[in-house]
Amino acid sequence: MTVYGDLIGxxxxxxxxxxxxxxxxxxxxxxxxxxxxxAWLFTGPPGSGRSTAAKAFAAALLCPEQGCGHCDACHQxxxxxxxxxxxxxxxxxxxxxxxxxxxxxxxxxAPTLGRWRVVLFEDADRVTEQAANALLKAIxxxxxxxxxxxxxxxxxxxxxxxxxxxxxxxxxxPSTEAVANVLATRDGxxxxxxxxxxRAAQGDVGRARRLALDEETxxxxxxxxxxxxxxxxxxxxxxxxxxxxxxxxxDADAATTALNEVETAExxxxxxxxxxxxxLNKGLVRGGAGALKELETMQKSRATRIKRDSLDxxxxxxxxFYRDVLAMQFGASVELANEDRRHEVETVAxxxxxxxxxxxxxxxxxCRERLAANVHPQIxxxxxxxxxxxxxxVHRG
Amino acid sequence: MxxxxxxxxxxxAVAWTARSLPARPSVPVLAGMRLEVTEDQxxxxxxxxxxxxxxxxxxxxxxEAGVVLVSGKLLAEITRALPAQPVELVVDGAKAVxxxxxxxxxxxxxxxxxxxxxxxxxxxxGRVGSDVFASAVGQVAxxxxxxxxxxxxxxxxxxxxxxxxxxxxxxxYRLAVxxxxxxxxxxxxxxVAMIPxxxxxxxxxxxxxxxAEVEIALSSAGGTGEGMIGFSSSGRRTTTRxxxxxxxxxxxxLPTEFSARADLSTGSFVEAVKRVAxxxxxxxxxxxxxxxxxxxxxxxxxDEAQAVEAxxxxxxxxxxxxxxxxxxxxxxxxAIDSDIARLQFTTPTKPAILTAGKPVDEGANEDYRxxxxxxxxxx
Numbered sequence: 001m002t003v004y005g006d007l008i009g010x011x012x013x014x015x016x017x018x019x020x021x022x023x024x025x026x027x028x029x030x031x032x033x034x035x036x037x038x039a040w041l042f043t044g045p046p047g048s049g050r051s052t053a054a055k056a057f058a059a060a061l062l063c064p065e066q067g068c069g070h071c072d073a074c075h076q077x078x079x080x081x082x083x084x085x086x087x088x089x090x091x092x093x094x095x096x097x098x099x100x101x102x103x104x105x106x107x108x109x110a111p112t113l114g115r116w117r118v119v120l121f122e123d124a125d126r127v128t129e130q131a132a133n134a135l136l137k138a139i140x141x142x143x144x145x146x147x148x149x150x151x152x153x154x155x156x157x158x159x160x161x162x163x164x165x166x167x168x169x170x171x172x173x174p175s176t177e178a179v180a181n182v183l184a185t186r187d188g189x190x191x192x193x194x195x196x197x198x199r200a201a202q203g204d205v206g207r208a209r210r211l212a213l214d215e216e217t218x219x220x221x222x223x224x225x226x227x228x229x230x231x232x233x234x235x236x237x238x239x240x241x242x243x244x245x246x247x248x249x250x251d252a253d254a255a256t257t258a259l260n261e262v263e264t265a266e267x268x269x270x271x272x273x274x275x276x277x278x279x280l281n282k283g284l285v286r287g288g289a290g291a292l293k294e295l296e297t298m299q300k301s302r303a304t305r306i307k308r309d310s311l312d313x314x315x316x317x318x319x320x321f322y323r324d325v326l327a328m329q330f331g332a333s334v335e336l337a338n339e340d341r342r343h344e345v346e347t348v349a350x351x352x353x354x355x356x357x358x359x360x361x362x363x364x365x366x367c368r369e370r371l372a373a374n375v376h377p378q379i380x381x382x383x384x385x386x387x388x389x390x391x392x393x394v395h396r397g
Numbered sequence: 398m399x400x401x402x403x404x405x406x407x408x409x410a411v412a413w414t415a416r417s418l419p420a421r422p423s424v425p426v427l428a429g430m431r432l433e434v435t436e437d438q439x440x441x442x443x444x445x446x447x448x449x450x451x452x453x454x455x456x457x458x459x460x461e462a463g464v465v466l467v468s469g470k471l472l473a474e475i476t477r478a479l480p481a482q483p484v485e486l487v488v489d490g491a492k493a494v495x496x497x498x499x500x501x502x503x504x505x506x507x508x509x510x511x512x513x514x515x516x517x518x519x520x521x522x523g524r525v526g527s528d529v530f531a532s533a534v535g536q537v538a539x540x541x542x543x544x545x546x547x548x549x550x551x552x553x554x555x556x557x558x559x560x561x562x563x564x565x566x567x568x569x570y571r572l573a574v575x576x577x578x579x580x581x582x583x584x585x586x587x588x589v590a591m592i593p594x595x596x597x598x599x600x601x602x603x604x605x606x607x608x609a610e611v612e613i614a615l616s617s618a619g620g621t622g623e624g625m626i627g628f629s630s631s632g633r634r635t636t637t638r639x640x641x642x643x644x645x646x647x648x649x650x651l652p653t654e655f656s657a658r659a660d661l662s663t664g665s666f667v668e669a670v671k672r673v674a675x676x677x678x679x680x681x682x683x684x685x686x687x688x689x690x691x692x693x694x695x696x697x698x699x700d701e702a703q704a705v706e707a708x709x710x711x712x713x714x715x716x717x718x719x720x721x722x723x724x725x726x727x728x729x730x731x732a733i734d735s736d737i738a739r740l741q742f743t744t745p746t747k748p749a750i751l752t753a754g755k756p757v758d759e760g761a762n763e764d765y766r767x768x769x770x771x772x773x774x775x776x
Contacts, residue, residue, distance in 0.1 A: 072514055073514075075510065075511070076511070076513055076514065079424070079426070079511045080423075080424045081424045081426050081427065081511050081512065081513045082513055083445070083447045083513040083514065083516070086447075087423065101544075104548065105548045105551065108548035108549075108640055108641055109448070109593075109624075109638040109639065109640055109641075110624025110625070110638055110639050110640075110641075111624060112447065112516045112624075112625070112638055113514060113516060113517075114624065143641040145624075266425040267425065269425075269468065269505055270422075270425060270428040270468045270470065270471070271468070271470060271471065272468070272471045272474075274505045275468075275471060275502065275503055275504040275505055276502065276503045277475065277495070277500065277501055277502025277503060278478075278500055278501075278502070285470060285471055285474040286470075286474060287420075287470060291421070294421065
């Protein structure tokens with residue numbers, strides 16, 4: 001299996017990357033290497049595999065056979081230890097200018113193993129404006145063997161000056177059928193469950209997998225989607241908002257705990273946990289406490305971000321619900337994300353007008369904007385649930 | 398895999414290798430130290446933080462070939478604490494057992510297949526005495542930039558032309574240049590490399606002091622192993638990733654004609670600058686007025702604290718008032734490695750050159766030059 005094996009339904013993008021990788025190999029061999037570019041922007045909806053694609057491309061650049069999937073280079077890129085790939089994952093809410101400058105310095109070096117020096121920047125849309133400006137020069141004129149791979153949901157998420165310096169690889173939303181197939185073949189999920197999960201995840205493979213395999217994730221989704229019909233009065237709206245915030249916090253906590261535990265255990269082992277001998281039983285060796293503290297700080301900052309992401313995900317699910325409602329109101333013959341809740345969608349569609357639905361989706365978008373601007377979640381969501389309830393009344397604000 | 402070795406030899410090798418391990422590894426596997434026993438009974442210890450790789454090779458009496466990856470920090474702590482007896486390390490499944498006298502340690506191993514490939518050493522280019530090299534690097538690295546906005550200013554440029562090596566570094570406010578002789582492998586060898594300043598300084602220090610020679614491995618332009626430089630000395634070798642070789646054309650910046658020259662006793666000059674600088678804020682200058690046989694140092698301004706001190710000077714040329722950043726001046730004085738400091742000027746707004754002074758009739762030692770930009774006086 002080549003490095004592109006994890007990309008689902010992205011044949012066009014893979015074609016582009018393959019051609020670029022062979023051009024790159026030609027450049028390494030001393031040829032012209034026409035078709036290779038030093039800055040790339042991978043865009044696509046969540047779960048379409050932006051970072052997977054970028055990682056595959058990194059492996060293809062560094063592997064002597066352009067991504068065989070089983071040599072040392074491919075393996076090291078896969079586990080994240082290859083000396084010539086710098087992985088950047090903004091763990092906090094944003095990525096600042098100081099970190100960026102350090103990154104630019106790192107990227108300025110020649111490749112260690114002689115092929116390319118790759119900087120893989122996941123969620124590059126999280127760079128602050130200052131940080132983006134610090135990146136400009138490095139992206140515009142990198143040293144001959146440095147390649148920047150930026151990932152962002154859409155090209156519009158990057159400032160124009162960066163966007164114009166990158167070649168954009170657009171990943172499409174994989175079809176429900178393709179995602180369901182992967183779940184069925186790789187994870188052994190029964191076909192109908194896989195189909196429901198794939199539809200509900202709207203092309204996000206990771207999300208679909210969690211929905212299909214994890215009972216808790218399904219329960220939380222049901223909780224979120226029970227909100228539209230529960231909004232019968234003001235009191236109910238407030239409760240619903242509280243429930244929504246609580247559910248997404250639980251979701252975030254679950255995700256955070258899982259991540260933290262693995263990292264902490266790994267770090268503790270580096271500092272001597274699990275090893276035995278005289279003097280080692282009292283705890284970690286020198287530097288261990290400091291390193292753990294640093295890790296905790298990073299984890300805390302990440303937890304804030306995951307919390308925000310998870311609430312955003314819940315809002316997007318609500319959004320998808322109203323989108324289905326709107327589709328039904330217009331009689332559009334498109335696949336419903338909430339096919340498994342067709343009945344509820346119908347009920348809401350009959351009880352309201354398309355104008356109501358549009359107003360509601362707008363309320364959800366407004367809520368997302370407010371959250372991004374650091375409004376207290378409870379308050380922002382309350383404002384939203386209230387707006388979702390009232391029909392026919394025009395709210396301004 | 399197993400090996401048995403003298404405790405001191407192992408502890409020293411482990412401690413040296415552990416220096417290059419990253420303080421905050423981006424992936425856990427980088428915190429590992431790779432131990433390999435080769436078929437020809439050698440023990441290789443290596444560490445890598447992506448920028449610098451370090452490897453020590455030791456001879457073994459008893460060993461069984463194999464590779465293992467263990468936490469470098471842990472191994473360093475353990476070997477330091479071991480009693481002075483032969484040490485034995487045996488790999489048993491996912492564990493490595495270290496025994497030394499009555500002490501016994503069990504270490505968890507890390508997945509060696511995840512460990513990054515170490516860069517290959519470029520071909521050997523030549524040799525230089527480790528002490529000369531360490532002091533030359535120290536003299537130049539002091540002027541390398543510490544902020545990361547322009548990568549090329551954080552590096553030390555190494556130019557090799559036959560038997561002459563020129564090291565240069567600048568952070569735009571000062572420029573240090575040092576020339577030294579070495580023995581190239583091939584007489585007409587030419588190469589240029591930009592080495593990260595901090596890394597080079599650490600490497601030179603780590604390899605220096607032994608009195609042995611340092612072998613520098615570097616390929617000429619377009620050769621194999623381009624982009625890396627290697628240093629090795631008595632069984633220890635390190636490789637460092639090079640920066641983009643772009644660098645300001647610094648030779649034309651060094652003035653060749655001067656209107657004045659001042660020789661001062663380095664020690665008393667340093668002390669005086671330090672005293673006067675006490676009242677100078679971080680970026681305010683120390684002002685120097687050279688008149689006949691005296692220089693008056695001043696810092697601070699009317700509204701704030703002021704300091705004045707006069708020193709005798711052997712001065713020749715037009716009288717001059719000039720001002721410098723005191724930190725840069727002190728670092729330069731610290732780097733010239735001479736009892737007499739020689740400052741040469743053209744005008745108060747043009748760069749001054751600091752070199753090691755010699756008695757006047759011998760002329761200045763031109764191996765090392767420290768260019769320092771004056772701060773313009775507003776009056």
